Amino acid sequence: MEEYFSPTQISKLFSVSPITVRRWIKRGDLKAFKLSKDIRVRKKDLNNFLEQRRVKK
Template structure:
C-alpha cells in the first residue's frame, strides 16, 4: 500500500525556514517553492520541498560557496 505524501501549509514552511508567512506566500507566487493552491491556500508537498532543498544544496553554486 502506498503512503500519502504529507502536505505542508504556509505556516509550517514559514516556521521551518524561520521567515514570515508573507515571505512564503511571495516565494509561492514567484515560483520559488514547488507549491500549489487549494482554494486560496498555498500548499507544498513535503517530498517536493525535500527534493528542492536537496537540489539547492547539491547545485554547483552551493558547492562553490563551500570552498
C-alpha cells in the same frame, strides 16, 4: 501517504515570515497548489526547493 505543508508551517521550519514563503511561491521558486482556499506544498516539492538552494562546496 504524501505529506503537505502550509506556508505558515514552512515559515516556522525555516524561521522566515509567511510572506517570504508566499513570495517564493509567487516567483515560482517553490511549487505549491491550492486546496480549496488553502495553499499547500508537497514534501517532495519542498525538498526540491531546498536542494536547489543547497550550497555546493
